[in-house]
Every structure is written in structure tokens, then in C-alpha cells.
Amino acid sequence: MTNGNDTVTELIARSNRLGADPKNTNYAGGNTSAKGSEVDPVTGAPVDLLWVKGSGGDLGTLTENGLAVLRLDRMRALVDVYPGVEREDEMVAAFDYCLHGRGGAAPSIDTAMHGLVDAAHVDHLHPDSGIALATAADGEALTKQIFGDRVIWVPWRRPGFQLGLDISEIKARNPQAIGTILGGHGITAWGDTSAEAEAHSLEIIDTVARYIEVNGRPEPFGAPLPGYGALPDAQRRTKAAELAPFLRGLVSTDRAQVGHFTDDPRVLEFLGAAEHPRLAALGTSCPDHFLRTKVKPLVLDLPADAPVEECRRRLAELHAAYRDDYRAYYERHASTDSPAMRGADPAIVLVPGVGMFSYGKDKQTARVAGEFYLNAINVMRGAEAISTYAPIDEAEKFRIEYWALEEAKLARMPKPKPLATRIALVTGAASGIGKAIATRLAAEGACVVIADLNAEKASAAAAGIGTADVAVGIAADVTDETAVQEAVDACVLAFGGIDIVVNNAGLSLSKSLLETTAEDWDLQHDVMARGSFLVSKAAARALIDQGLGGDIIYISSKNSVFAGPNNIAYSAAKADQAHQVRLLAAELGEHGVKVNGINPDGVVRGSGIFAGGWGAKRAAVYGVPEEELGAYYAQRTLLKREVLPENIANAAFALCTSDFSHTTGLHVPVDAGVAAAFLR
CATH class of the missing domain: 3.40.50.720 (NAD(P)-binding Rossmann-like Domain)
Structure with missing residues (x-):
């Protein structure tokens, strides 16, 4: 194994390159890892380690502080105490007993995938092209057609220890393979060197993208829908501004939200096509997507030129129906130990001819939710171009949205500041x-x-x-x-x-x-x-x-x-x-x-008015030097303090x-x- 310092340097550089390009993965999506050796400061002997992106980090901005560091022997020894898929969540806590030194960042749910796969360098990414293949109805057959035995299909499985075992076994049985397509989810690739792992990741991403481009249908979202095309720029922005406050009030029914608006051409294209109602109703698939966008968006079913007042009336009706539908979704799948329902308001609202409004607890969360739904649109376009979009089913979405591990992550969030969401x-x-x-x-x-x-x-x-x-x-x-x-x-x-x-x-x-x-x-x-x-x-x-x-x-x-x-x-x-x-x-x-x-x-220091000549004139009125005006004002007050x-x-x-x-x-x-x- 390689020296630890060189390993970490290469890992950070690879992660930043992959994360900087949105075609490779979405914000905060995916993770990378490397294995290497360092001298144990206690024993003086070399120790094999795993460095892996920790929970909640972003590849594009990853630094060494964002890596979890685990002893590889102890991490792999967890296989012997693994209690089975029904209790696999317990393994996340077990990772803490494998940390080396202070351990760095908190290990993520995907740590097993990186530690158990027998490769020095592993990438797990959420590229739009890869997820398009992963969510295609015949994705397994297409994977075989596109890659032969160079990339292996892995049926959908929720992220966790068992998925790590599955991928480890697939690599062992397929020494010729460079990676996998994870059904409904994304891709995983590996290599003996950092450069090889990165090259394999890009090969999978770019090969699928080229296949979709060459073989895809020209109108994957269906024919243009009359009346649903994009409004002219100025009219579109005006209508968006007229709807935004009303929409924010609706989606803040459970708790106040901050919003983000985009009229990205890809959003407008999606909403202007005949198949957008069907596809939007199917919801997103990749866990990173729907955790931020909810299982599906609220879509206004009126043409682009519908009057604002008519849009507001219909949006209020659709919002009430959305809340009822979401509550029913929760009740269909919740068990006695499920976390409480977090809120029934949509995170994404789509308005034909206008664009997309996305919401969250702060601006970054709202903006990223919109970016993730744009990723989902790209995924739907790719899947529909070469097959039929078939995301993971509703029950699986619920298992992840109301995962105890996800609830624990939310509980660790810092307390909001007094004016948060305002x-x-x-x-x-x-x-x-x-x-x-x-x-x-x-x-x-x-x-x-x-x-x-x-x-x-x-x-x-x-x-x-x-x-x-x-x-x-x-x-x-x-x-x-x-x-x-x-x-x-x-x-x-x-x-x-x-x-x-x-x-x-x-x-x-x-x-x-x-x-x-x-x-x-x-x-x-x-x-x-x-x-x-x-x-x-x-x-x-x-x-x-x-x-x-x-x-x-x-x-x-x-x-x-x-x-x-x-x-x-x-x-x-x-x-x-x-x-x-x-x-x-x-x-x-x-x-x-x-x-x-x-x-x-008497606000003199820092005052734009005083700096503009007012101060000099007031000083002349009171017969004091301008530089002493603040002190003069202070002395005439009861508290003798400058304001x-x-x-x-x-x-x-x-x-x-x-x-x-x-x-x-x-x-x-x-x-x-x-x-x-x-x-x-």
C-alpha cells in the first residue's frame, strides 16, 4: 500500500476534480476513498488505513478534515459480526470502533462499500448519465449491451453494509470489471491507482452519455404541449415574481421556508412537453435526489399564459391535495417506530412557461434542492431517451426518507439562528x-x-x-x-x-x-x-x-x-x-x-450622510471641528455616549x-x- 501522505493528497485532488464537474456527481453526492499505510504512533509499526469522504461533505470542496480515517483490519473484521440486512443500520455505529486516532469526519453509510471492495481506490458517484441508465426499465440489459462484462449491474439495494458486501462479491467474481451500475442509484468504480479509479469513473459516465446521445429518441419528454412553452423573458420573470410570495406562503404551512427560483431552459423544456405530468408524478429515484426534493413535486396544471389569479387559485387547490397525498403516503408506509412526519409541504413547485421554485430551511438548501431536481430532469431525459424511466418504488423511498439514520443526522443539525428563514x-x-x-x-x-x-x-x-x-x-x-x-x-x-x-x-x-x-x-x-x-x-x-x-x-x-x-x-x-x-x-x-x-x-462615524458633507455643515452650526462632532453629540446626551x-x-x-x-x-x-x- 502507498504512503499515507501521498494517498491523502491524491485522494483530495481526485475528489475535487470529480466533484467540480456537475456531469460527474451532484452537490454533496457520492464519496471517494483510498487505502494506504501509515506508521502507528503507538506501536511504531505500519498500519493499513482507509480514508473515505465523511458524512455530509462535498467532493468538489473536500479537504483532509472531511475524511473519515479507519483501520482497515478492524473495518473488515466487522464482516464477522454483521447481524444481517435487517439490522445493518447497527453497523454505522460500529464504524466508530474502527477509527484511527481521532478518526476525522463522521463515517457515512457508504463506508462499507469503500472498505470491503478489494481495490486501493474506490469512487461512488451520482452522475446524471449513470442514474439515467440505473433508472431505465431495462437497465440491466442495457448495461450488458453497452459495457459487456466490463461494468456489472447491481439490483437496487438501499445504501448500507449489505450493499458493500454485494459490490465486494461482484468485484471478486468479475476481476475484469472496472465498476458497477447501481440500480436506481448511481455508479461505483475502482482502480489500483487513484488515476486509474478516476479514469474508470469517467469512462462509465462518458460512455453512457455518448450512448444516450447517439441512440436516444429525439423527444424523450414527448411532443411539445400547446400552450405550455416558455413565456418571453420579461413576462416570465414578472409572473414568477407575482407568484413567488403566494407560493412561499403555501409551502410554509408547516414551517417557514426560504425559496429559490430558476427558469433554466432545461426546466422550461421539460414543462413544455407532453409527458411531464406522468414523469413528474413518478418522482425522483437516487436517494440524494428525493431526500432534498421530496418524493415528487407539485406541478401546476395550467398553460403558461394562465392569469396570475387563476394560477393562485389552482395552486391553492393543488397544494391542499399535495398535503393530503403526502400524508397518505406517510400513513401507508409508517410503522410504530418510524420518525414523525416532518411536514407535508412540497419542496419543488413547477410552473409551466415560468420555471421551478424550490424550498428549504435556508437559501443554500433551497437552491440545492432545485439543482437536484434539475439533475432528476436530466436523469428522466436520459432514461426516457433509451428506455422508460422506472425509479425505485414508493416503499423504498419511504424507507430512506424516514430512515432512522437520516433522522439522527437531522437531529445533529445546529439550532437555527433567531432570524433563520426570514x-x-x-x-x-x-x-x-x-x-x-x-x-x-x-x-x-x-x-x-x-x-x-x-x-x-x-x-x-x-x-x-x-x-x-x-x-x-x-x-x-x-x-x-x-x-x-x-x-x-x-x-x-x-x-x-x-x-x-x-x-x-x-x-x-x-x-x-x-x-x-x-x-x-x-x-x-x-x-x-x-x-x-x-x-x-x-x-x-x-x-x-x-x-x-x-x-x-x-x-x-x-x-x-x-x-x-x-x-x-x-x-x-x-x-x-x-x-x-x-x-x-x-x-x-x-x-x-x-x-x-x-x-x-448623532450618528457620525460610518454615516453616509455625514460623510457627504452634512457633518461639516452641522459642525459649523454648532461651532466645533468636524472630527469632534461625534464627541460633541455624545456630550449633549443623557448617557454621554456616542451613537x-x-x-x-x-x-x-x-x-x-x-x-x-x-x-x-x-x-x-x-x-x-x-x-x-x-x-x-
Whole structure:
């Protein structure tokens, strides 16, 4: 066997190459392994080890920390104590007694496949082409036709210790074979070297793909279905945005979900073909697929140009039927020791002419669910091209979906953050108070859309907060009604809906009454009074459609209640915002939407307004150097503390939590105590 350091280096490199190409395997799907020797630090003697991708990792991003490390002799000795297929789940716990040293990552259910197969390097992958062959009704005969005895068919068996024994025996009986097609599931390949194992994996994947391309029927999904083709781009996106909040409300019946939307051409092609209802009803097959997509999607049975209101009505009916059907599926197969039903809402919703909406506990989960269903569409296309799509049966799907091992994995997930599943739109958020609020909301688990007049700065601010699964930046002129609607649409298409709206966009010109022009007045009222109104109005439509309640927060000002010098336009606009809070709280309460305000004062450091010249002018009004303005403001407060953007962010976060579930119409001063601005 090879040296351990070289073995691990080669394994990581092979895994990353295979995982980086979606034709080879789906996200977090499959696993790779290698066997080699290291010196046992206790005995000083060489020890044979197995390095295998651990539970929950992803091949494309795998590092050494993601490998489980087991002693090969002990792992193979488990064969002698194996209690049989009815108790094979017990073997996962037994892997812990085979770990070497600290053992690395937790061993996965597929560990036996890698340890028991007599090959130095083993790959188990979920390629679309391989699963297409694995789910073809005559997959076994096709495997023989395509590969002869070079690749062996393995009938469906749930992943586990017995499958490892089966593949080990097949390799022993077929020394000429380079791998297997696992019925309903995927492929396994092996080699004496890492390069050979990788080459064998790619040979199987590419050979099946070429066979499908050369021999497949030209319309595997059937003839085009009149009226179900893709809508034009702009019309498609508009309809998707109009449906997204309503759909999110439906699929959040059991628990709140985050959404993802795609109008990938392959999805639109599938939905525009005659056979899509039959194929969608069959559900997915590979365990990695249906664990994330549920056994089947919800499919709207209306043509692409059906009016939005008709779509909503029909979607509500189909959703109720889906829940009944899923509950019946659970009751058909559950036993007394089955885990409780996890929820009856769909994870995938397909809308002809528009695209696919996918859902999960966070954006990444929702996005990956959609990617997996796209994998399933590719699988169905391949299987139907050369045969008939025949996924594993419903009972087997249930055995995996409600597997005790899967339940244990879910139980190990970390507790969600306070704002998990909530989606926030923050205006004027590329800098200052808005950026601080967006950063805090994201840190507490929310998905955040940063809207700002400057698209480049908005994108940079979002990138500084996290990946696109956490924060996105968009351009938005809050004075433009069309631009505001586009911003709300962008939010609901990015994350599925909207829960929190922060009206923060603002500016100020410090001038006396006689110096203030009508243009000065109009500009500040357009951005803050009109802008807040437009944002709240567009967001309220989505919030009401969604039916999940929500929060609208206005970043007003101490100046909304305090009369200071040389500030008429700004203070009047802020007073307008402050009264909007009261008016909207009264109007939107019946929809569960809370509307509250925050009144900051003296935020100098990090403030976009102060950096834009306001600070210099206010410093001149008060007769202090600009660099001392923050300290000056602090000294005039009751607490003698400088107010920072993060202090306003703290208040915004608090207002969105369950601790303030019964509070609406409130203005929260964040000014370190300005007695003249006390609310009366």
C-alpha cells in the first residue's frame, strides 16, 4: 500500500476534480476513498488505513478534515459480526470502533462499500448519465449491451453494509470489471491507482452519455404541449415574481421556508412537453435526489399564459391535495417506530412557461434542492431517451426518507439562528446605518437584499456580508415607482419572498429656511417620504400575498420630533416618515405585519450622510471641528455616549424578534438620551 501522505493528497485532488464537474456527481453526492499505510504512533509499526469522504461533505470542496480515517483490519473484521440486512443500520455505529486516532469526519453509510471492495481506490458517484441508465426499465440489459462484462449491474439495494458486501462479491467474481451500475442509484468504480479509479469513473459516465446521445429518441419528454412553452423573458420573470410570495406562503404551512427560483431552459423544456405530468408524478429515484426534493413535486396544471389569479387559485387547490397525498403516503408506509412526519409541504413547485421554485430551511438548501431536481430532469431525459424511466418504488423511498439514520443526522443539525428563514430588504444599505443593519440581520440568520442607488457599492457590501446564499446587492432608486417594484421583485426571486423591510435610504442638506430651495425640499421628500411610501406599498403587496406577517421598519430620526436649526426639509421629511409608521401600523396589523420606527441621532462615524458633507455643515452650526462632532453629540446626551450605526442595527434586530411580537406603531429612540426628543 502507498504512503499515507501521498494517498491523502491524491485522494483530495481526485475528489475535487470529480466533484467540480456537475456531469460527474451532484452537490454533496457520492464519496471517494483510498487505502494506504501509515506508521502507528503507538506501536511504531505500519498500519493499513482507509480514508473515505465523511458524512455530509462535498467532493468538489473536500479537504483532509472531511475524511473519515479507519483501520482497515478492524473495518473488515466487522464482516464477522454483521447481524444481517435487517439490522445493518447497527453497523454505522460500529464504524466508530474502527477509527484511527481521532478518526476525522463522521463515517457515512457508504463506508462499507469503500472498505470491503478489494481495490486501493474506490469512487461512488451520482452522475446524471449513470442514474439515467440505473433508472431505465431495462437497465440491466442495457448495461450488458453497452459495457459487456466490463461494468456489472447491481439490483437496487438501499445504501448500507449489505450493499458493500454485494459490490465486494461482484468485484471478486468479475476481476475484469472496472465498476458497477447501481440500480436506481448511481455508479461505483475502482482502480489500483487513484488515476486509474478516476479514469474508470469517467469512462462509465462518458460512455453512457455518448450512448444516450447517439441512440436516444429525439423527444424523450414527448411532443411539445400547446400552450405550455416558455413565456418571453420579461413576462416570465414578472409572473414568477407575482407568484413567488403566494407560493412561499403555501409551502410554509408547516414551517417557514426560504425559496429559490430558476427558469433554466432545461426546466422550461421539460414543462413544455407532453409527458411531464406522468414523469413528474413518478418522482425522483437516487436517494440524494428525493431526500432534498421530496418524493415528487407539485406541478401546476395550467398553460403558461394562465392569469396570475387563476394560477393562485389552482395552486391553492393543488397544494391542499399535495398535503393530503403526502400524508397518505406517510400513513401507508409508517410503522410504530418510524420518525414523525416532518411536514407535508412540497419542496419543488413547477410552473409551466415560468420555471421551478424550490424550498428549504435556508437559501443554500433551497437552491440545492432545485439543482437536484434539475439533475432528476436530466436523469428522466436520459432514461426516457433509451428506455422508460422506472425509479425505485414508493416503499423504498419511504424507507430512506424516514430512515432512522437520516433522522439522527437531522437531529445533529445546529439550532437555527433567531432570524433563520426570514428575508430582509434594506434600502440605502451600501454604507452607514443601512449596511450595519443588513450585516446584523444576516449574522442573525436572515437572507438580506441590499438596495442602493449605486449598484456596484451594493454588490460590494453584499459580498462583504456573505455569499449569494446570504446577501445580494441590487440597484434601486427609491424615488422611482418602477425601480422600487423591480427591487421587491428581485428580493422575492432571490430568496422566495420577503419578511422584513427597512426603509433606511436617506440624505440631508443642512440649510436654513431662507437658503432651502424648492428643489432641496423636493429631493429630500422624494427620497425619504415618497421613497418610504413606495417601498412600503410594493412590499406590503408581497407581504399580504405571502400571509406570513412581517416587519416594516422606518429609520426616522430624532429630528422627526425635535425642532433644530437649519434643518427644515430633512426634519419635515423625517416627520412624514414617523407618521407613516403610525398609519401603516394601523392598516397592516390585520395582516400580521408590524410597523415600527427607530429614531437615531448623532450618528457620525460610518454615516453616509455625514460623510457627504452634512457633518461639516452641522459642525459649523454648532461651532466645533468636524472630527469632534461625534464627541460633541455624545456630550449633549443623557448617557454621554456616542451613537454608532451598530446601535441602530441592534434596535432593528430586536424589533424583528419574537420578543417584540406584540409591538407595532412604536418609535424607538437610539440617541443616547436626548430629553428634548422624548416622545409624548
